[in-house]
Amino acid sequence: MDYQVILPAAGQGKRMGAGKNKLLLVIGEIPVFIHTLRVFENDSECTGIYLAINPQDEEEMRVLLKEHNITKVIEMVPGGEERQHSVYNAVKAVAGEGIVLVHDAARPFISQDLLRPLVKMAEEKGAAVLAVPLKDTVKKADGNLITETLERSCLWAVQTPQAFRIPVLLEAHQKAEVERFLGTDDASLVERLGKEVVIVEGSYDNIKLTTPEDLYFAEAIIKKTKNQQ
């Protein structure tokens, strides 16, 4: 089943504290966003790529795309103040009625074997997300005073890609904009339409590079992958 992919790549990387877009950091001799793009470059079922970027990164990114032989046509759209705005700018550019994935460019270790079941589930159910069972106990707190411990068996750490029928994702973003709702993922916007969103089990390797510690894990994942080849 063919699909298109939106890659939000326009963040500031504040929590990484690298002083530059964390997606331009090099891990395993390759920039982070190139690792992510390669997965979709190499997937014959990926028929469209939309990259939401900071305009000031465009020139450097275009040079790196050429240097790393990313040959698929990539439509670059301007990012927005928040991740949701960047994704919305890209959703408005996506053509067609099929399936679109939204995947953080900051998650470079997505594997192709997870894309097939995700796209299939979205095709069947309308919306699907990758997620992994939580390993920590989660509690609510008022300041530093614990107010509630959540039942862990029904909690998931949701990842990306998140997969949707294109018209559903567009409607969800339009509604969120009108109502000035800001969510931390795209599935939450689709849930607000009253639509079902289904979980497909992801991978603990599918980490989002957010803080400096994640770079250690990234190097270990790259080393493990090389040892498996």
Ligand SMILES: Nc1ccn([C@@H]2O[C@H](COP(=O)(O)OP(=O)(O)OP(=O)(O)O)[C@@H](O)[C@H]2O)c(=O)n1
């Ligand atoms: N306005 C934004 C914010 C984030 N993103 C992208 O959304 C993904 C997930 O966001 P996150 O990991 O939070 O990245 P940053 O926003 O850059 O991180 P921070 O919050 O630490 O600044 C990243 O690929 C990031 O580039 C984006 O396209 N536009």
Ligand SMILES: C[C@](O)(CO)[C@H](O)COP(=O)(O)O
């Ligand atoms: C979309 C996401 O990756 C799902 O876990 C996450 O919500 C992004 O959060 P961020 O703070 O914008 O990185």
